[in-house]
Amino acid sequence: MPHSPMEVTRLTATDAARAARVLDEMRASTLGGGRAKLAPRPAIRESWGRMLHNGIDPDHDFRTDLLSRDEVERRRQTSRLRHTLPVLREGLLSLADTAQHIMLVADADGRVLWREGSASVLRKADGQGLGVGADWREETVGTNGIGTPLVSRRPVQVYSSEHFVRALHSWTCTGAPITDPRDGSLLGVVDVSGPLETLHPCTLALVDSVAKLAQARLRDLHLTSLEQLRAVAAPVLARMDGRAVAVDKNGWTAAVTGMPYTNRLALPKSLAPGRCWLPALGLCSVEPLPGGWLIHPTGDPEPPLTAPHILLDVSHPRRWTVTVSGQTGSWTHELTPRHAELLYLLALHRDGRSASTLADDMFGDPARTVTVRAEMSRVRRYLGAFLDHRPYRFTEGAEVEVLLPEAPLDLLPHSVAPGVVRARAAAGGQAWVERAQR
Structure with missing residues (x-):
């Protein structure tokens, strides 16, 4: 009997039937x-902890209502994932055809938008209601290679009985998230799925690598769009x-x-022509350009920042924001996973954290202060007026409010930062795990 996950991984490559029995017993x-x-x-x-907390029935019929053809097409045309398809096909379809697998590409809502690969496996998927337009979120289908990476923000391979819903035990799914390099937002997941007996132990590494190549493709497109904007803006700025x-x-x-060049300005979630306050520049006038904005700092005096209200919203498992309200109005910024972790930890410890303590909270390694300082420098680009350092903390006059999820396991579920893990455990989110490991 294998005693470690690594041994089970090896076993799936040599004796799929025995691996299925081992996982079923587990x-x-x-x-x-x-x-x-x-x-x-x-x-x-x-993932199982989230399923148990949410009351998902492991024996329920997991088939979902499919999106209409018109809605699938609308999502395809508006999703940046469409630009990654040539890279995904080149990197994964040969594996899917050879190993009797299928490749699925789902958006950030877990809806399958594209599906290609082995004809026999596609027919099997159709018979189980897993067609284009299907909903593969964890809360709908249980633990799986699309919904689980959407929550964890990490590549995940789900073998046979590791699927929470019993009807999926004949499948093995390997998925990796694809994020937008412009702002770190989650675009969706690419997944390779098929029968357990055709699993290859290198599938996870391959899917993750191809997902990163897809993100590199999006980065190239972004650089091209910046060049086009630069060509439009240069003569305007010259005058x-x-x-x-x-x-x-x-x-x-x-x-x-x-003014000095900076790679990026923090913009409000909704920016419109007119006057607005930006953290890095103060009061500005904003004019539209094709594909962007022309921003001109006015130099006008700013009203004093007295008693700002800072709302950190981490109540959603896949999207987090910080909103600052004060005399200049309200301003919202969507957070990356790393910045959501950092700001949550600072909100948790209002007395502040040194760079080494914050490194321990984030990575379990007090020596990783360089990484912490670099990330905090990025945070200060949009929250600098409301953050102190030495130690890092919210300014004394700031009123900080945190919106938390109802379920402790939904608190930044992607995070493996020790400080966040401890907070989830303190809120009761790990009680079922402790029971299972007794």
Whole structure:
């Protein structure tokens, strides 16, 4: 009997039937509250915890209502994932055809938008209601290679009985998230799925690598769009006096005049022509450009920042924001996973954290202060007026409010930062895990 996840991984490559039995015994013992000879892998354990908390029935019919053809097409045309398809096909379809697998590409809502690969496996998927337009979110289908990476933000391979819903035990799914390099937002997941007996132990590494190549493709497209914006903005800036900067819709700088160059400006979630306050520049006038904005700092005096209200919203498992309200109005910024972790930890410890303590909270390694300082420098680009350092903390006058999820396991579920893990455990989010490991 294997005693470690690594041994099970090797076993799937040599004896799929035995691997399925081992995983089935592990699942039955763990979900039944007993002591399993083999503990679930961390990603699976965390996912099962979410399923148990949400009351998902492991024996329910997982088939979902499919999106209409018109809605699938609308999502395809508006999703940046469409630009990654040539890379995904080149990297994964040969594997899918050879190994009797299919490749699925789902958006950030877990809806399958594209599906290609082995004809026989596609027919099997159709018979189980897993067609184009299907909903593969964890809360709908249970632990799987699309929904689980959407929550964890990490590549995940789900073998046979590691699927929470029993009807999926004949499948093995391997998925990796694809993020937008412009702002770190989650675009969706690419997944390779098929029968357990055709699993290759290198599938996870391959899918993850191809997902990163897809993100590199999006980065190249972004650089091209910045060049196009620069060509439009350059003659406009040449005629202007004073300071001005041309940025794209995500705040990336295309051209600048009369001021130091910075790679990116933090922009409000909704920016419109007119006057607004930006953290890095103060009061500005904003004019539209094709594909971006022309921003001109006015130099007008700013009202004093007295008693700002800072709302950190981490109540959603896949999207987090910080909103600052004060005399200049309200301003919202969508957070990357790393910045959501950092700001949550600072909100948790209002007395502040030194760089080494914050490094320990984030990475379990007090020596990683360089990484912490670099990330905090990025945070200060949009929250600098409300953050102190030495130690890092919110300014004394700031009123900080945190919106938390109802379920402790939904608190930054992607995070493996020790400080966040401790907070989830303190809120009762790991009680079922402790029961299963007794």
